[in-house]
Amino acid sequence: MDEAASVHHEFPILGRAYFLGGRASTSMKRALREANVDESTIRRVSVSCYEAEMNVVLHARSGYVVVDIYSDRVEIRVADQGPGIEDIELAMTPGWSSAPEEARALGFGAGMGLPNIKGQADEMGIESTQGEGVRLHLVFMREGVSDE
Amino acid sequence: MTTHRHSSSIRRNRANSTSKKERSGLTLGEAVDILKAEDVVPADDPGTCLTGCFAADLMSDVLAFARQDSLLVTGLTTDQTVRTAAIMHLAAVVIVEGKRTASEMVEAAREELIPIYRTPLSKYEACGLLLQAGLRPYRRGVPSPQQHR
Numbered sequence: 260m261d262e263a264a265s266v267h268h269e270f271p272i273l274g275r276a277y278f279l280g281g282r283a284s285t286s287m288k289r290a291l292r293e294a295n296v297d298e299s300t301i302r303r304v305s306v307s308c309y310e311a312e313m314n315v316v317l318h319a320r321s322g323y324v325v326v327d328i329y330s331d332r333v334e335i336r337v338a339d340q341g342p343g344i345e346d347i348e349l350a351m352t353p354g355w356s357s358a359p360e361e362a363r364a365l366g367f368g369a370g371m372g373l374p375n376i377k378g379q380a381d382e383m384g385i386e387s388t389q390g391e392g393v394r395l396h397l398v399f400m401r402e403g404v405s406d407e
Numbered sequence: 408m409t410t411h412r413h414s415s416s417i418r419r420n421r422a423n424s425t426s427k428k429e430r431s432g433l434t435l436g437e438a439v440d441i442l443k444a445e446d447v448v449p450a451d452d453p454g455t456c457l458t459g460c461f462a463a464d465l466m467s468d469v470l471a472f473a474r475q476d477s478l479l480v481t482g483l484t485t486d487q488t489v490r491t492a493a494i495m496h497l498a499a500v501v502i503v504e505g506k507r508t509a510s511e512m513v514e515a516a517r518e519e520l521i522p523i524y525r526t527p528l529s530k531y532e533a534c535g536l537l538l539q540a541g542l543r544p545y546r547r548g549v550p551s552p553q554q555h556r
Contacts, residue, residue, distance in 0.1 A: 281490030366466030
């Protein structure tokens with residue numbers, strides 16, 4: 260396995276900056292396209308990244324998303340400074356949500372975030388420390404290299 | 408009535424635009440006419456073929472179930488609608504109930520190249536008319552249009 264990432268990007272995420280929610284993910288989508296990642300992989304990565312970004316926006320003070328593009332896979336790391344997740348197993352249950360009311364006004368907060376991410380990623384690791392924050396690690400195997 | 412509120416239109420630059428084989432039978436322009444919708448951020452090419460339609464106010468549902476090049480019918484008028492449409496590579500967004508769109512949403516749509524229209528109809532009426540006109544539901548778990556035939 261080629262361990263040198265060909266492309267590395269970092270995008271900051273501001274907690275509670277609702278109007279900015281999704282910007283990091285759309286920027287990352289453009290970076291993936293520039294790196295000639297195939298469309299199917301781009302969509303899976305972007306959907307997961309968007310849900311993870313909205314989790315940071317809605318729950319945490321701040322955070323960042325890092326993308327590393329390898330020849331065979333794309334890895335995403337999302338970390339935040341915030342309250343953490345009290346019960347990860349519960350948070351993975353479709354429909355369970357601890358999101359504030361503002362989340363619903365943005366079209367999120369229905370308890371589908373982490374389940375959606377799990378459905379898209381090939382590997383998912385999540386760690387939470389109460390009062391410190393959440394670290395999410397996702398791996399997406401590339402389905403082919405774009406011929407563009 | 409169609410009013411052109413903004414001079415710039417959206418030119419989509421997509422590598423995998425919808426082929427004739429995939430088309431549902433409706434173009435974006437025809438869908439806009441059926442919904443008596445007005446331009447908010449008009450598409451450069453109203454002749455774009457739609458693969459289908461998905462309706463939701465919950466963006467997590469769009470992220471989970473919608474498919475690319477389809478039309479999104481929604482009552483949610485925030486930047487997140489546009490960002491979701493961009494992430495999912497949707498053809499356009501139709502806002503229902505004649506809701507006003509904030510300038511931030513319009514700016515986001517121009518930035519992400521997502522056309523937006525506004526219809527006075529309710530979401531239920533809009534979906535009913537589009538389905539009646541032959542625009543198929545197109546979501547994960549539902550066969551693609553060519554498989555219906």
